[in-house]
């Protein structure tokens with residue numbers, strides 16, 4: 001249900017045939033283990049799914065690298081032949097280090113710095129997604145300086161309440177991203193771009209939110225964006241050729257959940273786009289998408305070692321077992337930030353002990369340092385046990401911090417029974433290296 005090469009059941013967690021005990025022995029804990037084969041096949045199935053649905057109108061799958069990126073991953077992306085979405089100079093640097101061709105890079109961000117814009121334009125990225133009126137001037141200025149005409153999209157806010165956590169829902173009106181269609185801001189942006197010969201407006205973009213199931217929000221978004229494209233056609237006498245519907249496809253975090261697959265959503269999105277084109281008498285634009293979580297999320301798990309276990313009597317008089325592992329909110333901030341839910345199991349042995357009310361917590365100095373708030377785990381969990389949490393690939397390592405000066409965990413990729421470090425573990429020396437003054 002998470003990744004086909006990873007087995008998660010009480011007592012036998014293994015990745016591509018390598019048991020958790022061996023992985024822990026060789027690489028230590030906590031560590032993110034990545035199923036490279038699953039990553040590649042998920043990226044390929046989005047690539048092929050887009051082509052299957054849209055044929056010669058398939059734009060690009062831009063992997064949203066904020067979910068997780070490193071040089072090796074960027075390299076796989078370029079090998080697979082999909083594009084990459086970067087939203088900072090740092091993500092751009094990693095994409096370039098991994099050998100991604102600038103023509104496959106799309107640049108996002110609601111506050112791109114002047115140097116980020118300058119670099120993106122000068123290396124010839126494919127598209128820059130416009131997010132504010134200031135930015136339109138800044139990108140035009142950079143294009144003028146480099147003697148280029150830059151292709152741009154406008155990020156639209158179509159006014160949709162996606163059913164997901166507020167912090168990761170992005171297309172209702174009261175957000176920092178994009179230009180509102182309803183308020184007229186989006187149209188002001190279009191008119192501004194039209195006056196700048198250095199910019200070529202290729203189309204419109206939206207990203208309605210993250211961890212989304214079902215297709216309704218995408219269908220409404222497609223309809224509103226194409227209505228906007230029709231308005232453009234009516235005003236300017238030419239059609240915009242590109243539509244980018246962003247990412248957001250949900251994944252399974254718990255045992256009873258199901259990860260969205262390309263074939264679950266792309267046919268409905270295709271149908272909605274075609275219906276809207278017919279409704280507004282538009283020709284079919286190319287369609288691009290930006291899945292991040294859906295590609296990498298299911299392909300990683302985190303392996304921790306239990307350090308202490310404590311039975312705590314809680315309000316209703318019952319006992320909750322607090323299981324402290326050697327990581328925490330510094331490698332998984334999602335529970336603290338979004339009340340995210342995860343599954344966990346003992347990774348190196350089976351247990352026949354009854355399950356008890358448990359909470360998996362980290363080693364940080366705050367009560368909110370919780371990885372799993374409520375879970376039933378065997379009553380005999382003891383220090384030294386290994387605990388695996390699946391589906392930590394997206395926004396786990398990428399949002400990791402050094403809180404309490406805890407070095408960030410490594411990422412180990414496993415394929416064909418072979419494991420190799422692709423991001424090494426941080427050391428105390430790495431952390432101290434930043435302290436350049438002794439007093």
Ligand code: LLP
Nearest residue numbers: 064207210211247248249290291292293395
């Ligand atoms: N495109 C744009 C413009 C985005 O802003 C995002 C995510 C994506 C694509 C990819 O979305 P995905 O397919 O991964 O859902 N830290 C949060 C998620 C923040 C998402 C931000 N933007 C979390 O851990 O849930």
